[in-house]
Amino acid sequence: MPIKNQIKQSLIIAFWFMILTFPIMVIKVNTIRHTIDFRWANFLWVGIVTFFASMIWNYFLRRNEEQKKTDIADDIPLIHKLLQNDRFRRPFLGLVAAFFIAYPFVFPMYHTSIMISALVYVMLGLGLNIVVGLAGLLDLGYVAFYAVGAYAYALLNLHFGLSFWVVLPMSAFLGTLFGVLLGYPVLRLRGDYLAIVTLGFGEIIRIVLENWDDFSNGPRGIGDIPAPSFFGHQFGQHDAMIYMYFIVIGLVLMTIFFVHRLEHSKIGRAWIALRDDEIACQAMGIDKFKTKLTAFALGATWAAMGGVVFAAKTSFINPMSFTIWESITILCVVVIGGMGSAIGVIAGALVLILLPEYLRAVAEYRMLVFGALQVIVMVFKPDGLIKSVRKVYTFKAREE
Amino acid sequence: MEPILNVTNLTMNFGGLKALDDVTIRLEKGQIAALIGPNGAGKTTFFNCITGIYEPTTGEVQITPPGKNTQSLKGLKPNYVTERGIARTFQNIRLFHGMTVLENVLIGRHCRLSSGIIKAMLQPPSQKKEEKKAVFDSYEILEKIGLAKYVNDMAVNLPYGAQRRLEIARALATDPFLLLLDEPAAGMNPQETKELDDLILWLRDNENVSILLIEHDMKLVMSLSDWIHVVDYGKKIAEGTPADIKANPDVIKAYLGEESDDA
Numbered sequence: 001m002p003i004k005n006q007i008k009q010s011l012i013i014a015f016w017f018m019i020l021t022f023p024i025m026v027i028k029v030n031t032i033r034h035t036i037d038f039r040w041a042n043f044l045w046v047g048i049v050t051f052f053a054s055m056i057w058n059y060f061l062r063r064n065e066e067q068k069k070t071d072i073a074d075d076i077p078l079i080h081k082l083l084q085n086d087r088f089r090r091p092f093l094g095l096v097a098a099f100f101i102a103y104p105f106v107f108p109m110y111h112t113s114i115m116i117s118a119l120v121y122v123m124l125g126l127g128l129n130i131v132v133g134l135a136g137l138l139d140l141g142y143v144a145f146y147a148v149g150a151y152a153y154a155l156l157n158l159h160f161g162l163s164f165w166v167v168l169p170m171s172a173f174l175g176t177l178f179g180v181l182l183g184y185p186v187l188r189l190r191g192d193y194l195a196i197v198t199l200g201f202g203e204i205i206r207i208v209l210e211n212w213d214d215f216s217n218g219p220r221g222i223g224d225i226p227a228p229s230f231f232g233h234q235f236g237q238h239d240a241m242i243y244m245y246f247i248v249i250g251l252v253l254m255t256i257f258f259v260h261r262l263e264h265s266k267i268g269r270a271w272i273a274l275r276d277d278e279i280a281c282q283a284m285g286i287d288k289f290k291t292k293l294t295a296f297a298l299g300a301t302w303a304a305m306g307g308v309v310f311a312a313k314t315s316f317i318n319p320m321s322f323t324i325w326e327s328i329t330i331l332c333v334v335v336i337g338g339m340g341s342a343i344g345v346i347a348g349a350l351v352l353i354l355l356p357e358y359l360r361a362v363a364e365y366r367m368l369v370f371g372a373l374q375v376i377v378m379v380f381k382p383d384g385l386i387k388s389v390r391k392v393y394t395f396k397a398r399e400e
Numbered sequence: 401m402e403p404i405l406n407v408t409n410l411t412m413n414f415g416g417l418k419a420l421d422d423v424t425i426r427l428e429k430g431q432i433a434a435l436i437g438p439n440g441a442g443k444t445t446f447f448n449c450i451t452g453i454y455e456p457t458t459g460e461v462q463i464t465p466p467g468k469n470t471q472s473l474k475g476l477k478p479n480y481v482t483e484r485g486i487a488r489t490f491q492n493i494r495l496f497h498g499m500t501v502l503e504n505v506l507i508g509r510h511c512r513l514s515s516g517i518i519k520a521m522l523q524p525p526s527q528k529k530e531e532k533k534a535v536f537d538s539y540e541i542l543e544k545i546g547l548a549k550y551v552n553d554m555a556v557n558l559p560y561g562a563q564r565r566l567e568i569a570r571a572l573a574t575d576p577f578l579l580l581l582d583e584p585a586a587g588m589n590p591q592e593t594k595e596l597d598d599l600i601l602w603l604r605d606n607e608n609v610s611i612l613l614i615e616h617d618m619k620l621v622m623s624l625s626d627w628i629h630v631v632d633y634g635k636k637i638a639e640g641t642p643a644d645i646k647a648n649p650d651v652i653k654a655y656l657g658e659e660s661d662d663a
Contacts, residue, residue: 065527258521265520265531266513273507280494283451285482285511285574294517340498390500392552393535 001381006058014051021046026219064380067184077386079343104242105311112245116313118353119248120306125345126255127302133340133388134268134333135295136275137187141202144192145300147209147308148178154222154317156214161373164228166307175304179297187292190278202327210319213397221318244313251309255302259342262298264391271295272340336377338384347385404429404462405486406612408527410459412442412449412634419445419559421457421634427578427627431613434625434643436618438654443614447561447580451488452478458547465577483511487662488580491614492636493563495570497556503603504555504566505538522525534661538573544607545569545599552570561592565599572607577605581613585620594622601626622646630654 025046028037082088124146131139149171156162156170186197195283216222227240228247235243262268270291273281282288311317329352337348353369355373359366377385405427410640412420419442421505427433435443450473457588461473463487468584473481496504511536514544519527542548545565555566564584571579585593597620603609615621621628622642630638632654639647645651 019509052566069556261523262517262520266510266515266534267520269499270505270510271509272498272503273510275500277495279493280454280490280496281480281507283453283482283488283490283494284507284570286507287477287479287480298517390498390503390554391553392500393502393539 004397006055007397010051010054010058010297013054015045016023018043018047041396060380076389077343079386080389086339104245109238109241113313114240114310114354114357116241116245116248116355118350119245119252119314120309121330121353122300122346123248123250123255123306123309123347124330125349126259126342127299127306127392128330129334129340129342129345130259130262130271130302131299132334132347133338133363134263134275135137135292137295137297138329139198139293139299140192140195140324141182141198141200141205141302142299142330143322143326144182144202144205144312145175145303146307146326147205147211147319149175150311150317151209151222151307151323152304153217153308153311154225157225158222164226164308168305171304171308172301175295175300175302175307176302179300180293182300183293183296187289187296187364199324202324206319206322209322216319219318219320221316221320223316225315225317227315228312235269241369248309251305256342256346259302263342267291282389332374336384338375338387341384341386341388344384344386344388351385401658402470403427404464404466405612406459406460406462406464406470407446407450408579410446410449410461411457412454412455413457414443418634420449420631422637423459423634425629425639427610427638429610430604432600432613432628433627433629434621435612435614435631436616436621437631441631443631444582445634446631447488447614449583450481451486451580452476452481463578481513482574482576482639485575485577486580487574487576487578489564489571489582489584489605491568491582491586493567495563495566497554499521499555499556501542501555501566502535502538504570505541505573506534508570509534509538511630512575528620538627541569541573545572546595554627557576561588561595564588564592564596568599569605572603576609579609579611581611581615583616584616585615585617590659593617597624 017376022043025042026039028039029035030037082092083397103115107115124142125223126141130138131137131142151162152171152174153167156167162170182198182201186194186201187199210219212218227234227244230243234240235328270281272286273286274288278288310321314321333347333348333352334345336352339345339347356366356370362369381387404428405425405582407423407425410420410423411418414601423436423442423446425446435446437443448454449459450461452475455475459474461469463473463484463486464470471484473484473486476484483595487614494651496507499507513530515527516532529655540550541550545568546604547562547566547569550562550566555563558566564586568579568581568584584600585596585653600611600613601624604611613621613624618653625642628640628642629636629639630648630651637650638648639655
């Protein structure tokens, strides 16, 4: 677009915003003196700021498009290049490991606590990434499985005194079971219909927990959930937090390990194929229903484990922790991080969960900045922060 | 000898529309047969009925894979049909665009691999070996089809002709005894069509597959096929060798319209 047109467009946008914000930015009604002030300076400022914002926005959009044209093949995110390069991989991973090991000892407890939350979201994000990112099933009720895990720990502990380490594997199993139970009837649907039905299922679980008083203690929730023990030894509050932190690190590593393996196995390829083209997928001999169900159930497995960790960390849960917004946040983690990309999801979780916490400095505008950032990421990086890269196979065997 | 594909009295109704009306087609082992007919004659519907995407209203679809017993395919889901050895390509290319060329072919191997979820997570030696072999086999198929140079490219970035060939490669990876090709030459230039011609003959001679193809390119059909079936308005109107079909007045009528007396 020639520069002249662009200026014209930006002028129109600026003018439109000036009119749009006129009632709130310019007119000021004084109800005591019954006078109206017109703040014309504001009128001008809105115009100037919008004009330049629009110009910058356009500039970046255009640059983005041009980049896309020039390098289709060489479009690998920096972090993948780093990880593929043998010289950089070890120092890079070492640095990341050192950072995460030192983290709880360097930073105060508050930061450790936030980091635990973020890492739980990494687990949830990686789990949902199987369902949404790889298999392409839009699941808006993912939080239901998170609730299943959290309540499993709270209730089993309350009634039977089962410890964290006993419930963790049990919850994985329970999550899978619930995934299959819920998935079985709804996975015949697809796209928007599936999204709505899963949304409903998510709400059902929450409403049941809220109203079935005898079972779940209703909205009052369940308190005094013990933190995990270390071979029978209970830590003090500060040490318990650090211990929890390392448990979560361990779980996240396990999640990354298994999800990575799944992604590059027969079943992982089937998920991606199913996302790309259902009919072709079936014609290639893949059982559509079974494949979808495994994705749904495995996603639920990690959500349930995340739930156990959440319950153990907060020591109190009630149904309010498992609203639809939780599902949306996890979905945002996956979409903004990069659908189908494990590294992207990890980055997405850390940014999306940590950022609002650190934005408390600009408390009033926190959600505004946060929302704007999400829009900007989606406009300029529609594939997410770090997009997925397919595995490259080499064929050395043939050259011998 | 039993025909490898024996479709008898196949009828497919969509509400009031008879897309296929009492079609009977037999295919011998090692044959290259063509299914031709004007647009909307029901050719692709026929493919969809065989491969389980549609369930035929009435009629019977039977196969006799080499060295196995005759079995019915009616009512089977598409993935089970593929498992039994019938692979297909699509008229409008349906590749998995989020995957590389090799992975597309690996998907074809999917139904011949046995490792499940647990094995995928724990990766015991048996799984690793199987996976390695699958990758190797897929690469070999790509070499045969002539796509080895694209192996790690994204499928969507391939030239058009190569995408069509990749569909065939992917179908071949399922170890079929019968390959259904739905307009494999659509949109190809003469050079690409010539290469496709060679490829199909090569497949029949070297890969031990029989082929049933839908095609509009008459030159390709006539030079390639051993046997031609013609359908029009869902009914089969003729079958025979290419020479027979060329001379058949019904076929000419279906394609060119009836000659009126006063013209």
